[in-house]
Structure formats: C-alpha cells, structure tokens
Amino acid sequence: MKLHHKKASSLKSFAKIFIVFTLACFLYSFVEPYLIEEKVTIIQDSDVPDNFVGKKIIFASDFHLDKFSSPERVADIVSRINTIEPDIIILGGDYVTDYEEYLKPCFMELARLEAPLGVYGVTGNHDSVADYRLTVKYMKEAGIIPLENEAQWIEIDGQKIKLGGVKTSYGEISDAETTTDDTEASDFVVLVSHNPDFAEELHTDRIDLMLAGHTHGGQVTFFGLWAPYIPSDYGQKYLKSFQVTNGIPVLVSNGVGTSALPIRFFARPQINIIVLEK
16 A cells, blocks of 8 residues: 555656646747747858858848837847847748738838848748738848849959848749859859758759758757658758758758747747858
C-alpha cells in the first residue's frame, strides 16, 4: 500500500510540474514576439568592392500589421532600425496580413526609415491578398524603391553592387533576369525574394547572396529544432536561417511580425544586420 501511495504521489508531482511547464510555455509564446533580436551576419566575398567593405545592410521582413499588431509597434521597429545606422535597408514583404486598411498606416511608419544608400523592398503573398497595386503605390510614396522583378545598381565613388528582387504575388511570374542580365562574374549581386523557395529555381553564378523571409523561422517550433508548419515546399529546409542552395548563400529571416496568431515559440523575431567584407 505504501509503494502504491508513493507511486501515485510521484505521478501527481509530475502532473503538476508538467502543467506548470506547459502554462509557462504558453505564456512565454505571447512574450517572444516582442523579443526582437539583432542578428548579425558577416558576408565575406571577393566580389565586394573596396568602397563597400564594412557597409551595413539591414534586412527586415514580415511586419504583418493587423488586428493583433499596431502602427506603434511598426514605429518602434523603425526607430530601432534607424538607431543601427544602416547604409542600405531592404524590406522583405508581407507588410500586412491580408487586409487593405492596414497598408497605409504601415507605410506611414516605414516612411521614416533612413539609409544613405537607399531603402528598397519587395512585396509578399499577404500584400497581394490585401492589394498588390496599392502596396506598390504606398511603397513608392514612402520612399521605398520597389524591386518587383526589377534591380538597381548602388554606387559609391565609381564602385557599385547590384540589388534586385522578384515578385512573390499570386498570379505573378518571379523573374531574376533583370538582376543578372547586365552583370559580370566579378560583380557583387544581391537578390531579394519574399519566399526562399525561389532559390530552388536559380541556376546561375551571378548571384552572391539571396535574402528571404516568409517562413517566420517556423513561428511556433519544438524548441527551435522542428516546426509543425512551414510555408515552404521543401519541408524543414528553410527553418534554419542560412542555407546554400544551388551554390547560392540564402539568408532566411525570421521576420519581425507574426501571422495567424500573435505568438512565437523558439523562433524569435529578427532584424538582420548584414556586414559586407572581402
């Protein structure tokens, strides 16, 4: 009887610990969306021109302004990005979650972004649901240069790098040719795609770095090791923040917002800081 009592007592203790642990994890999942990390990645490439060595590129994606978020939250992120004093800012799309009325408030805040070499961006799938044309319109009004199957040369004292992007909107064709068509193998070229899956379609030696968002790092994961759902056709591959696909380094950001529910679990939101080196 004593043995049985001890076993029952142990089970009750375990049950209590499990309940407390589960509750703690549940509560933490509502806190983590606010624990934005500044993740630094150093890109060393012989194609980086001397005048660009040490330059900082900020990549921020997936703001997802919606009923669970607020323009004030976007404003806080913008202030934080400006404090880093980036040379170039690149935005990875999904500024809102599906609804058109959030577009204008979001871009009113993003208009405050500051970078001497320009602010650039692509659209995401949720922007297409909200209103693709309106998204691009507000981007331009906010001083953000859209890279929708388009590219720009960025120059410092005669030396330059190329930055291009592709569309990820429903019904649109993603095309990287504009990014690569007038480049040499010795040029440093960056491609931005909201969806990292586009890397699987690239077969070129002209792209030195690809930036993507979309997956949110799984958003809710099993302690960062596995996610029950990732919006990718390649399973868990783009759960990790850095991959090499078809010889192209692909940096996948966790993004700064959330989708569906305002929770994250071991997939902290990120502002990505990319430092260029030889």
